Amino acid sequence: MRRRRLLALTLAMMLGLSGCAARPVGEDEEKPAPTLPRASVEWTAPDGDFIYGEPGLWTLYLPSRNGLNLAAQHVQSTPGILRSEEAEAIARELLAYPANQQVDALGGGVQLALAAENPVEYSGGVVTVNLASSALGLGYRGVYTLGLALASTLCELENVRCVNVLVAGQSVSLDTGGMLPMGSVTAHPGENLPVLWEQMEARKTPVGSDAAQTPLTSYMTLYFPLDNGQGIICENRTLTFPGQTPGLMASAILEALSQGAMYLTGVTEMPDLMSQMIYEPLTSELADGGRMITLSFREGVEAEWQAAGVDPACLAAAICYSLTTFIPGTAGVAIRVGDRPMTSLRSEKFGEVPVLGGLLRRSGFGNYLMGQTTVYFIRDGRLAPAEKSVDRGRADSLRAQLAALTEGPDARERAEGLEAALPEGTGEEDVLGVALEGDAVLVNLSESFRSGIQRMGREAETLLCYSMVNTLCLNSGARRVCFFFEGEQVEYIAGTVYWAGVFDYNTGLCEESFG
Template sequence: MKKSKFRLMALMMALLLTLTSCSRESSLAPAETLPPPSAPYAAPIDDSGLDYERDVALYLPAKNGQTMLCFWRTAALRYDQMPAEAVLQLLLQEEGDGSAVPLKDYGSVSLAQGSAVTTAGHVCTVDLSSAALQMGIHELYTVCLSIATTLCALPDVRFVNILVAGNPVAMDVQNLLPLGALSSAEGENLVTRWEQLVAQRTGAGGIAAQTPLSSAAVLYFPLKSGSGIACEVRQLSFDGQNAQQLVYGLLDALSAGANDAANIPDMPDLRTMLLMAPEVTTLSSGRQSAAINLVPDALQRISSAGIDPVCFFAALTMTLTSYIPSLEQVVYRVGDSALTSLYSTIHGTIVLPGGMMTRANFGGLLTDEAVCYLSNGEKLRQGRLNLPASEACSPRALLTAVLATEGFPAGLTEDDVLGVAIADDTVLVNFSAHMADAIRTSRLNQRMMAYQLTGALVQRYPVRRVRFFFDGEAKNALDGDVMWAGEFLMDYVLCE
């Protein structure tokens, strides 16, 4: 009888622990315990503890031209940097084992100067140097597929958009057929994929305006907040391939609004804002320029839609110059006047000589998304934050953005994040003494704060646990009921 009672009590205790689980999977759920006598990790004093190594897949074309072959290599990476550029540099140097063709054998393949690799919205944009134009079209396409297949093997990348010297490239000598956004070719027959692309070319004696086209394009949208732009990829169909048709098709796609990108306002009908048909002309350099003439009240319509004008024109310019072959610039007119400047309460005044806009004007506005948990004081709701694309991988930037959301004391800034490190499956965060004092005096729900921070970190990084320090110390409590010195796993029971 005593044994039966003991087994029953043990079973009830196990059930109780299961019910108080703070994870979607019971294997991740710790019991609520006192903190260990001594913390196994030291508080980070800076962000130097974010280095790591990872095996990555590099794809090169097989010598028979049929498939992509995979070569596993170890990459030295950092958690606060997107891995795409480091992985791409490894690919450019990869020799293979004799069964594949190294990319250097196709010609000079190198990255353009500046910010040549950017990841946002599950799209990696790669800007190759102008030397890539010396390759034949088939060779260039094969190199691009190798790059796309390699980068799409990374967790945050689904499509790759490749530019050469800052401009989209064509897959035909007439400069009509866009390369578009590429997906992975892993496991695919490369000959078949090439033939499918070539089948969309305007044939000899054919009329481009009567040659249908279907391909993936990167679309950029302004954010509701006016702080920047976001992007997504969509499969588009065009009635024809002349540049004007491509402009119309992209405008229609933007007018339909975003499918996947978060925090995007309703878009106006862009066709109704055109004063006349768009024109695309060839410059003396051989590149192209698009002229967009808008109705006199276009800026008022944009503002009435709740859209920041700088972000609006950034999204439109980035969309057009990411897809239409050789399109280098877009020149805008509003009514009878060139749009020579833009004013935004957020971004100030941007001077645009002659109304000309290029990707270089707006690259800094691109954002990427991070999962966050927003608090109403009692429950957490999953949402998405937009961070600058150049910082979206940084735990420091993520924490700073979370601290600015509702449920945290006012006045917390990046300076309150003294250091971040990742060790094993644990994120270590060292906050300032100022933040500890702000939490003590705020009378806000400390449990919500702890799990808002924990949730954002475990969603973003390959970790299960978070440990918090304040000014280098593990604090048992901050005049509340949360054991801050303990180990945190995400408590999904708190989520709506």
């Protein structure tokens, strides 16, 4: 009996030990899941719109003392301002920068200043600097150098690719004939200024030659009307002109406009303007100085434009801006329909367009120029970018970006498969505060917004969140976003996304990451 017990015990031990040879995978599944502590952030919820930035440095480019190139100078930046405001501030700093051992002042003995009206326009990567008429005292080369300095300086800003220089609202010529336009200037820091000037001079009509026979290739800014009469927006292009006369330039510009925008979205499909014109563009001098370009369209063209979905006011603004920004000395544009001048023009959004003496001036369309901001809607389960037009003064406004998101995609965008990311019924009023602090955007949303998220459910929550994150980060340069709801951080709303803590900018959810 004892032997049997011993044998049974030995067998049981053997079998038991054999079971311990390897621990089955997943044996620890019975242990309770660990939990992480609640996320905490170093910020408090903004109750308004702020930009907190650390003071930094702006780089100004001025002609070196020896006149050979542009030298960099650094000044303390003004933190917490929008980019559009920043461009103006930098321009003012540049114009006022005094000479020193390294650089000359831009104006030399001329007191440079910005024009009072629309001194700096920032839209779509293009900065248009409108100088006061005192800049004319610089001379052609001086103006060109000024343009290079402005371009080199302002192109230091993110997303600025070129600069247009106007004086008193008109493009300046770089030759005595008044025909050589500066065009849109890109940055040339470090390049040899005399060489650049020579290259520019080489383009002008030689003495004794016919300007109409002197071709010109130039980088310039074209303006296009936005859909639904929302304004105009610009695009840069290199055009070749058959001659250096205003009429020829105007024709070439109109022809380029008729081809439509190459890169922009949300712009109206352009009519064939040249075919609608009954005469070639005419140039005439104005009594108070400056040039007027007259465009004569056939009768009924306005109806054609409207039938084609082109807002006549926005089209006029686009034509006016395109011609006046490039063709030197052009004060404005006169549009004739049939045999009568267009004396009134009205925009549903912008109201009556001032037409004085039949002249459409650039300044009359100052508020037509829109900015664009990229927002992320949803398409096929991914984030898809869309360009939304916003007032150019708010183009880099965080609130404007969120407002554009709440508006959702327009008809054209919906036709392209885009869907709204944010809860239905939410609007700009649900953004209680938004601030840029360092590299983080702080967003304070309302309880109504939170309820809207909850209604949308788990499936939509991730894309809803990252549509805001990516939109805000892309346009502001921030790299993370922190959300508050009624001033507090919330952990979960619909159950999927952990809303507390921060969200990093993530292009992985964007459709361009796939395929």
